[in-house]
Amino acid sequence: MPTSALRLIWLVLCLMWGAGNAHASALDGLRDFVKATRSGTAGFTQMIVNKSGKVSNPASGTFQFQRPGKFRWVYDKPYEQWIVGDGEKLWIYDKDLNQVTVRKLGGALGQSPAAILAGSDDLEKNFVIKDAGVKDGLEWLEATPKAKDTTFETVRIGLRREGGVASLAAMELADTFGQTSVLSFGKVERNPALAADLFRFVPPKGADVFGEEK
Numbered sequence: 001m002p003t004s005a006l007r008l009i010w011l012v013l014c015l016m017w018g019a020g021n022a023h024a025s026a027l028d029g030l031r032d033f034v035k036a037t038r039s040g041t042a043g044f045t046q047m048i049v050n051k052s053g054k055v056s057n058p059a060s061g062t063f064q065f066q067r068p069g070k071f072r073w074v075y076d077k078p079y080e081q082w083i084v085g086d087g088e089k090l091w092i093y094d095k096d097l098n099q100v101t102v103r104k105l106g107g108a109l110g111q112s113p114a115a116i117l118a119g120s121d122d123l124e125k126n127f128v129i130k131d132a133g134v135k136d137g138l139e140w141l142e143a144t145p146k147a148k149d150t151t152f153e154t155v156r157i158g159l160r161r162e163g164g165v166a167s168l169a170a171m172e173l174a175d176t177f178g179q180t181s182v183l184s185f186g187k188v189e190r191n192p193a194l195a196a197d198l199f200r201f202v203p204p205k206g207a208d209v210f211g212e213e214k
Contacts, residue, residue: 039193087199
């Protein structure tokens with residue numbers, strides 16, 4: 001699995017649904033989300049923007065998560081790829097190649113953007129989070145990792161308020177290679193009932209499996 005793809009694995013896990021009131025700041029909405037949201041689903045579109053502003057790699061799909069540590073991210077276009085976290089292991093399946101990569105989630109979850117979504121309630125242990133103003137009708141937050149050995153610099157999260165409730169609208173991740181991954185979210189649902197087997201992954205028959213399976 002290329003390094004760029006592994007960075008995207010952590011990027012996509014920043015998905016989140018905020019809950020707050022009409023007078024709360026975006027940061028307060030994020031804190032309320034971490035306390036109140038245990039699961040969620042959404043659709044997404046994604047693109048990569050380089051230093052010169054060129055847009056590439058458009059993609060789309062669906063996402064589900066259940067805290068702590070379980071998630072399922074599926075790319076439908078331009079090719080089918082699954083990224084599944086079962087709470088202990090991270091599974092990456094490329095359907096066209098019939099290839100699976102597996103690795104332990106371990107402590108990496110706490111130091112990654114994944115912790116914003118699927119990690120513990122102690123969010124600010126690993127990130128410095130601040131309000132980042134209003135732009136394009138969205139309230140923005142900026143999360144900076146406290147660890148120095150990550151592959152990203154900042155995560156920006158855009159929230160839209162409707163009826164006094166803040167929900168996720170967009171997310172931007174700037175990595176240490178000068179690229180920004182931009183995601184937009186739709187069909188957001190907070191705290192749905194999700195089947196337990198949604199977050200289990202069994203390699204398809206005949207698939208090549210790489211990594212630590214045991």
